[in-house]
Amino acid sequence: MGARMRAHDWSTSPLGSPSTWPQSLRSMISALLNSPMLGALLWSPNLIFLYNDAYIPSLADRHHTALGRPVAEVWGSAWEQVSPLFLRALATGNGFVQQTVEIPMARRGKAELTYWDFTATPVRGETGGIVGLLNQGVETTAQVLTMRALRESTERLAAMVNATANVLYRMSPDWAELRYLDGRGFISDTHAPSRTWLNDYIHSDDHMQIQEEIQAAIRTKSTFELEHRVWRTDGSLGWALSRAVPLLDTEGEIKEWAGAAVDVTERRRAEERQQLLMREVDHRAKNALAVVQATLSLTRAPDTASYVRVVTGRVAALARAQTLLADDRWHGADLRSLLEGELAPFLGSDQRAVLDGPPVALPAHAAQPLGMAVHELATNAVKYGGLSVPTGRVTLTWYLDGGSDGLLQLRWAEEGGPPVKGSPTRRGFGSRVVEGTVRGQLAGAVAFTWEPIGLACDIQVPLRRDPPFPVLEGGTGFSAD
Known part of the structure; x- marks a missing residue:
């Protein structure tokens, strides 16, 4: 058993001295201590809280008084929120898996919302009865907040894009294929890949200049920008200011071009x-x-x-x-x-x-x-x-x-x-x-x-x-x- 467990003062713990623990408990704790995954053992009817080193960061300032105490005393109101799940597993012998559970808790003197993925597995004693629960999991607060911020940022970006009249498009690395185009009513949409986009959308007199600017942008991996004529949805000829930036892979090579175009017909x-x-x-x-x-x-x-x-x-x-x-x-x-x-x-x-x-x-x-x-x-x-x-x-x-x-x-x-x-x-x-x-x-x-x-x-x-x-x-x- 780990040195921290041996050094702990067990005189006030309901479990008593570790030397008196049954072999099943000692074996379970040994496995728990050697696990790299955040884990805790809730033992006996009082659900005494035993945990490994991976759990310490989540406990924060609770760590110094948590070992060997009933879990309800350690986690307080946070335990009240999740206890029905654990008590049901203890009573029925059926474990569970929970993901992204929101748990309000106070740590380091500060109230905060935390998020967790965790499991509970019933532990049976030598006579076959359920003597505790093995709780393993990971705190996902940072990931959840990051994903939430990313989703909100994406939603804001989508809202800003939708609020404009800009044409949006995607091009293959060599511009041979138009992969997607939202024409915003200015030019026709393209939701299926097209290799005839140049003839379909661009006036023939502008083909050479566009090809020259594309090749220059590909060589230098820089922004493509040009005003050129386009065929509009009504068949008339208009003008667009088109700008596209290269998206690079981990090797620094172009994997796609993301572009936008603005109708500048009236200005021209x-x-x-x-x-x-x-x-x-x-x-x-x-x-x-x-x-x-x-x-x-x-x-x-x-x-x-x-x-x-x-x-x-x-x-x-x-x-x-x-x-x-x-x-x-x-x-x-x-x-x-x-x-x-x-x-x-x-x-x-x-x-x-x-x-x-x-x-x-x-x-x-x-x-x-x-x-x-x-x-x-x-x-x-x-x-x-x-x-x-x-x-x-x-x-x-x-x-x-x-x-x-x-x-x-x-x-x-x-x-x-x-x-x-x-x-x-x-x-x-x-x-x-x-x-x-x-x-x-x-x-x-x-x-x-x-x-x-x-x-x-x-x-x-x-x-x-x-x-x-x-x-x-x-x-x-x-x-x-």
């Missing part, structure tokens, strides 16, 4: 629209500068003040049209707003300028040329025509022929100004601007009629949607003859 489209808009703004700015240059070079005036006034007015007309386009993000401009900008001083209660027509959304390419044309008509009217005297007036009427993409018919009619004595013998810069912008830039038609009551000008402009970068005819759209 917004970037493309922004780039297109920037190029278009750049192009239109160059066009506007070309018009300004032509205005400066072709404007004639008797003196510097007159020259400055004319040029300033024409550049201001360009700026007003530019502002309307910018307000509508370069999609177009409202015709009435454009006309009001040119005739603002004459609108109001005296009705010297009357506008009458339905709502018309001018395409972006038509706004500035048409604004310039109306500005020149208004400038001519202020200098020589219907707006040069207080009793004169201008009426602008328009309608659409063929719908929003059809033909804009606009009529400028003056009355009440100085009498008109027929068509002029020479064309001025203003009339050349009107003809050049309408015909050259807008592919439209213009006709001047010098009636006795005042000038009438009929303009026809096709409202086809403009191409991305309209090119001015002849560089400026002005006729220089």
Whole structure:
């Protein structure tokens, strides 16, 4: 028998001195002491508690007073919880096995929940009767808490993943096989291994780049990351930002790739629209500068003040049209707003300028040329025509022929100004601007009629949607003859 057992003071133990114990008890204790497994012997009707060295860590501060005492005194309330199992085994002779039993207990002055796997085996004495129970087991508190934390962490991770719209996928070490894909409604799911994933999901123009990035990631065992085009569930083409990390085995070799992809289609489209808009703004700015240059070079005036006034007015007309386009993000401009900008001083209660027509959304390419044309008509009217005297007036009427993409018919009619004595013998810069912008830039038609009551000008402009970068005819759209 072990030295610890021999050295123990048995004078107060119900079992008495070990020298008086029956051979069956001595043999059982000998086997118990030599077992590497946590074990205890509950002996006699009082269930005296005898245990081996493997049990000591679980006893903690109970160890110094536990040996040879009734188990109920050693474990207190913890014993009350499990005692029905042990007493039943003692009464029936049927052992039991229990796993992950939760037992509250106090150790080292601290209450805690502990978990145990344990067995109880009845021990029979020399006469065949049950004289005790052999209790063996292991404390699993650390393992249970670790598994619980792992399960909670896994559940949190799953919840976070499910809360996102990220596509999830798994790839074989060489990326030859797509093992799993949850497309989240963005692309089609794959729950069975697929070796045709590249053709099934990726636009053919991106195959080479994807293969190059994959091989680079495999060589360096580093993260794969790339934006590329994918076929969406509805058959349309979208964009995905895909990222995958290698999972390594104990030898440091890649055993699988775990990846996620984000739908970036709208972001890419917004970037493309922004780039297109920037190029278009750049192009239109160059066009506007070309018009300004032509205005400066072709404007004639008797003196510097007159020259400055004319040029300033024409550049201001360009700026007003530019502002309307910018307000509508370069999609177009409202015709009435454009006309009001040119005739603002004459609108109001005296009705010297009357506008009458339905709502018309001018395409972006038509706004500035048409604004310039109306500005020149208004400038001519202020200098020589219907707006040069207080009793004169201008009426602008328009309608659409063929719908929003059809033909804009606009009529400028003056009355009440100085009498008109027929068509002029020479064309001025203003009339050349009107003809050049309408015909050259807008592919439209213009006709001047010098009636006795005042000038009438009929303009026809096709409202086809403009191409991305309209090119001015002849560089400026002005006729220089």
